[in-house]
Amino acid sequence: xxxxxxxxxxxxxxxxxxxxxxxxxxxxxxxxxxxxxxxxxxxxxxxxxxxxxxxxxxxxxxxxxxxxxxxxxxxxxxxxxxxxxxxxxxxxxxxxxxxxxxxxxxxxxxx
Amino acid sequence: xxxxxxxxxxxxxxxxxxxxxxxxxxxxxxxxxxxxxxxxxxxxxxxxxxxxxxxxxxxxxxxxxxxxxxxxxxxxxxxxxxxxxxxxxxxxxxxxxxxxxxxxxxxxxx
Numbered sequence: 001x002x003x004x005x006x007x008x009x010x011x012x013x014x015x016x017x018x019x020x021x022x023x024x025x026x027x028x029x030x031x032x033x034x035x036x037x038x039x040x041x042x043x044x045x046x047x048x049x050x051x052x053x054x055x056x057x058x059x060x061x062x063x064x065x066x067x068x069x070x071x072x073x074x075x076x077x078x079x080x081x082x083x084x085x086x087x088x089x090x091x092x093x094x095x096x097x098x099x100x101x102x103x104x105x106x107x108x109x110x111x
Numbered sequence: 112x113x114x115x116x117x118x119x120x121x122x123x124x125x126x127x128x129x130x131x132x133x134x135x136x137x138x139x140x141x142x143x144x145x146x147x148x149x150x151x152x153x154x155x156x157x158x159x160x161x162x163x164x165x166x167x168x169x170x171x172x173x174x175x176x177x178x179x180x181x182x183x184x185x186x187x188x189x190x191x192x193x194x195x196x197x198x199x200x201x202x203x204x205x206x207x208x209x210x211x212x213x214x215x216x217x218x219x220x221x
Contacts, residue, residue: 004153033208042199042211043154056208091153098142098203102153 002026004103006092012109013082020078021106025094032075033100034067035091043091049075082110113138114210115183115200123218130190132215134183134200143176143183144201144209154199157185190219 005024013019025032030051035043046065048056051072064082069075079086087110093100115134124130134143142161146154160167160176160183167174173186183202187194197216201209 035211040213042214045208045210048208089151093154098205099144099156099159100154100209101156104153
């Protein structure tokens with residue numbers, strides 16, 4: 001399968017713990033996006049990479065969130081000191097032009 | 112970046128009927144995209160229409176764009192139960208992230 005993959009698919013963690021998610025984009029895509037989605041809402045933009053450079057970050061994004069794309073291939077999203085409000089689906093997408101191709105998401109539950 | 116607003120929020124139809132959903136936005140765009148999301152899954156890109164295009168077709172999908180009214184519509188003809196999903200529009204400018212609205216939830220019953 002040459003689509004976007006995300007791991008893990010599900011993560012349950014206790015409040016205060018750190019979590020890290022991984023996204024593997026389509027190999028020839030230079031752009032990578034992270035979104036967060038809660039029930040009944042559309043995906044909310046978090047951050048965007050072009051190759052290894054982080055070009056845009058949502059002003060709503062807490063300092064507890066950090067993302068990397070060290071070699072311009074896969075990306076990781078880390079949430080430090082998780083809070084119950086961080087419970088959501090975290091979606092990754094990649095692109096080589098305008099259309100974005102989404103992965104299946106990582107569902108985070110913070111207890 | 113700018114957000115599209117979909118209307119209606121929810122739509123229920125019978126199989127075989129057509130479904131129309133609308134999108135409005137506020138500033139100039141380079142293109143507008145429509146995405147579908149089945150429950151609990153990632154989004155799937157359906158169609159992209161450029162700002163200099165007025166209508167585009169893809170299979171049972173027809174998208175229109177009126178840049179003077181800053182609006183777009185997505186028509187799904189001869190709907191099927193498998194079309195049940197949420198549909199999002201994303202007005203886009205070159206080089207910027209997509210901002211999604213709440214979407215239209217379509218339910219197609221057999």
